[in-house]
Amino acid sequence: MDISGVSLTADSTGLSAGGALAEATQKEVPIHVNDTTAVLTQRWIACYMLYDWNPHHAESAYLNNMCNWVQQAYRRLDGMAIDAASLNDVLTDTLNQILLEDVEDFIQTHMKVWKCDRLTVEFQVAKAIAEIYPEQKP
16 A cells, blocks of 8 residues: 555644644644655555455555545654754654554454454564565565
8 A cells, every 4th residue: 555645734723732743733844754654554454454355445545544644643742842853753653653553452452352362463464564565575
């Protein structure tokens, strides 16, 4: 899955004023993705597809959730003093943390539904990633 063409900007309407983030988001500062985002995206897609093995559904769900994750990233950082030089990295790290939390929620849910341990779920996620992203095999 390639999300490089997706705009990850969010409207900061409703966020309180103050700080570099509020000023920057008024200008619709995009949240950039990085290699960590790519890995977490693969894990999220794999976790989703353990429930619904339809790549179109998974991609659509991911993109729909991304809008919410971007808004959450802005909300988490609202009011914090962030210098302009590190704003992009802080936004990206915050987005990645939110994405990681969603992956963790998927894993915990799989463990409960399947009545299994984390290793079983992680093994299935790894197998799904290998099948979904065959071009990235070693």
